[in-house]
Amino acid sequence: MYSLNKVMLIGNLTRDPEARSTPDGTQISNFSVATNFSWTDQSGQKQDRAEFHNIVAWRKLAEICNQYLRKGSKVYVEGRLQTRRWDDATGQKKYRTEVVLDSMIMLDSKGAGAAGTIQRGTSDQQETQRSAFSEPTINLDETPGVVQNTGVSQNPSADDIPF
Numbered sequence: 001m002y003s004l005n006k007v008m009l010i011g012n013l014t015r016d017p018e019a020r021s022t023p024d025g026t027q028i029s030n031f032s033v034a035t036n037f038s039w040t041d042q043s044g045q046k047q048d049r050a051e052f053h054n055i056v057a058w059r060k061l062a063e064i065c066n067q068y069l070r071k072g073s074k075v076y077v078e079g080r081l082q083t084r085r086w087d088d089a090t091g092q093k094k095y096r097t098e099v100v101l102d103s104m105i106m107l108d109s110k111g112a113g114a115a116g117t118i119q120r121g122t123s124d125q126q127e128t129q130r131s132a133f134s135e136p137t138i139n140l141d142e143t144p145g146v147v148q149n150t151g152v153s154q155n156p157s158a159d160d161i162p163f
Contacts, residue, residue, distance in 0.1 A: 005080040007099045009053055010107070011035040013073045017057075019066040029062035031055050031069065033077060055079070057101040068106060076105040 011033040018030045033053045041047050055077055057065045069075065079101040088094050 006078070007053075007081055008076070008078050009033055009035055009099070010074070010076045011053070013069055013071050013075065014052060016071050017065045017069050019062070027059055027062040027066075029057040029065040031065065033075065054096060054098040055101055056082075056098045057104075061101055061104065065101075065104065074107040076107055077101055078103045 014032040014034050016031070020028045020030070022028065033055055035051050035053065037049045037051065039047050077099060079099045081097060082100050083095055083097045085093060085095050
């Protein structure tokens with residue numbers, strides 16, 4: 001039996017990331033991303049609706065989010081859905097559904113922030129997908145802080161054209 005829990009969003013941060021850490025020092029970053037949906041109703045009026053998604057990043061990815069992201073930043077986030085449950089001080093059950101971040105691409109212009117792909121792991125399929133882009137990649141499973149450029153050259157030659 002197969003199952004899939006994958007979320008991909010492109011939107012803007014609604015607030016600066018909130019930096020926290022666990023008692024053992026593991027970094028956590030929480031922020032919210034807004035996405036918009038537009039449609040035309042039966043009367044021909046354009047309708048818009050915003051959805052707000054809670055995002056949580058861990059470890060090195062959390063540090064990078066805290067360092068580079070700000071309210072209004074445009075990002076692509078990829079992860080999995082997770083719902084936490086707890087009892088509040090009055091004993092009432094509380095629920096929060098979050099996207100646990102696996103990778104992120106900062107989509108702002110390079111002048112507005114550090115543009116690049118940031119992810120927890122890598123696979124051959126991800127390498128193939130990323131090879132069409134020229135932004136730097138930080139692989140968090142390798143040495144922290146090492147930036148790898150897996151993209152194509154900025155000045156392609158005739159040999160670089162695939163046809």
